[in-house]
Amino acid sequence: MIPLSVPVIKGNEKKYADEAISNGWVSASGSYVTRFENEMADYLKVEKTAAVQSGTAALHLSLLLSGVKPGEEVIVPALTFIAAVNPVKYLGAEPVFMDCDDSLNIDCEKLEDFLKKECTKTTLGLRNNKSKRIIRAITAVHIFGNMADMETLVRLADEYGLKLIEDATEALGTRYKDGIFQGKFAGTMGDFGAYSFNGNKIITTGGGGMVTAKNAANVKKCAYLAAQAKDDPLNYVHNHIGYNYRMTNVQAALGVGQLECLEDYIRIKIQNYNYYREGLKTIQDAAVLMPFNEKARNNHWFYSLLLRNKTLKRDSLIRQLKEAGIETRPIWKLNHTQTMYQNCQTYFVEKAPFYQSRIINLPCSVNLTEADMDFVIEALKKS
Ligand SMILES: Cc1ncc(COP(=O)(O)O)c(C=O)c1O
Incomplete structure (x- = not known):
């Protein structure tokens, strides 16, 4: 896995x-x-x-x-x-x-x-x-x-x-x-x-x-x-x-x-993000990695894959990847829809439901190898 x-x-x-x-x-x-x-x-x-x-x-x-x-x-x-x-x-x-x-x-x-x-x-x-x-x-x-x-x-x-x-x-x-x-x-x-x-x-x-x-x-x-x-x-x-x-x-x-490892980990996280992005280029009309803020050197902690193609179903993709030995996850159930917060005020929450239904997070540990990422990229291409 x-x-x-x-x-x-x-x-x-x-x-x-x-x-x-x-x-x-x-x-x-x-x-x-x-x-x-x-x-x-x-x-x-x-x-x-x-x-x-x-x-x-x-x-x-x-x-x-x-x-x-x-x-x-x-x-x-x-x-x-x-x-x-x-x-x-x-x-x-x-x-x-x-x-x-x-x-x-x-x-x-x-x-x-x-x-x-x-x-x-x-x-x-x-x-x-x-x-x-x-x-x-x-x-x-x-x-x-x-x-x-x-x-x-x-x-x-x-x-x-x-x-x-x-x-x-x-x-x-x-x-x-x-x-x-x-x-x-x-x-x-x-x-x-x-x-x-x-x-x-x-x-x-x-x-x-x-x-x-x-x-x-x-x-x-x-x-x-x-x-x-x-x-x-x-x-x-x-x-x-x-x-x-x-x-x-x-x-x-x-x-x-x-903390002594942090800068090294950030370097690896950025490198791996770019590796995935390059590898997924040929399917970018179907799925693309969400970009980071260009004004910043971001730590690239988690990678978010946006499923652009509506025929791609988030949960069945997660299931398929799991069967292939790849752990992914959807982003969080939205907070205002959680039991404790359903009666709280919201202000035009429109984009969050879209992204919540269309994003999965990809494996992103700093010990990922290129072979691991190739495996994930190939599994995504197949899906
Ligand atoms: C956005 C966000 N806020 C707060 C927390 C809480 O941090 P902790 O788990 O250390 O309590 C986390 C992570 O767990 C988080 O991702």
């Missing part, structure tokens, strides 16, 4: 994890946590990061520190993994679902339309005319590692007084090559940025996450809340409700080793 995406642990990860274990520093205190945070901050060219248990925890803390309160609203994508949405509900707030555009990222034209036509600026914040609730924030996801239109998102967030949370869980290493944010990494342009080191991500710690923020004081607050909001190390004094969201030293040791 050629799997969809598997972690590749081939550098110093084992050495570092062994060291953490033999020193006895296996839980959340330990030098690898600090080292991983510092090395991530250097890589991302930010002042500070805080290591946490997951990307979901990173998003939860980001929304909390953005001031999202019960009864308020957050604008989120209809098309993305559900973990980008659920933290809104953890805080007792409501999501408003926005469509994607042809990049699969949040549609900034529709977003601007919504903010302009459907909302009113008030002294308390931006009010949604329909629900009468205050909209506090936007969560924008860099889908599959593809840079979202941060120039427009930052402008809109400023203009309408909204906090901007970048869900960069899939986009570690994606950075602008051009434009006003030239050199800036996904996750470092909004008020908060969240990363994930889940097993299927471009680098992994088994499970884990990281937060960064425009204001470094907020990163400190994230670390504080992630460690049970402990105000006195001896006497168990806690002045806030905290969480057990800390990353362990063993996870961080894996992270330090994986």
Whole structure:
């Protein structure tokens, strides 16, 4: 079986994890946590990061520190993994679902339309005319590692007084090559940025996450809340409700080793994407790989094959490929159609259902060989 995406642990990860274990520093205190945070901050060219248990925890803390309160609203994508949405509900707030555009990222034209036509600026914040609730924030996801239109998102967030949370869980290493944010990494342009080191991500710690923020004081607050909001190390004094969201030293040791591989993995991901694209050229009228944002060096985490030919049925293609020994998958069931969110507000969600019904993700692990990719390409041509 050629799997969809598997972690590749081939550098110093084992050495570092062994060291953490033999020193006895296996839980959340330990030098690898600090080292991983510092090395991530250097890589991302930010002042500070805080290591946490997951990307979901990173998003939860980001929304909390953005001031999202019960009864308020957050604008989120209809098309993305559900973990980008659920933290809104953890805080007792409501999501408003926005469509994607042809990049699969949040549609900034529709977003601007919504903010302009459907909302009113008030002294308390931006009010949604329909629900009468205050909209506090936007969560924008860099889908599959593809840079979202941060120039427009930052402008809109400023203009309408909204906090901007970048869900960069899939986009570690994606950075602008051009434009006003030239050199800036996904996750470092909004008020908060969240990363994930889940097993299927471009680098992994088994499970884990990281937060960064425009204001470094907020990163400190994230670390504080992630460690049970402990105000006195001896006497168990806690002045806030905290969480057990800390990353362990063993996870961080894996992270330090994986971070050393990141640039190499991105190079391979781009190379393999181009290999598939070239190999699939002769069937491009039937199926084509979705492009990435040309203004950015994208990490090319996942490859999305758009089925152009209507006679190609997504689910039967997935089945056929599975029988041939190739694992693929459809993209996520749309969030506003999930049981918990069916009654939430949506704003002209039109493109997301089209892409959801016409895209499959191809195997994309960094240890794919040319023979593996040839096998996938030939199977697709046959189908
Ligand atoms: C878009 C998106 N948001 C959030 C998450 C949550 O990250 P984690 O699994 O580390 O909690 C993921 C990945 O799992 C994701 O793909």
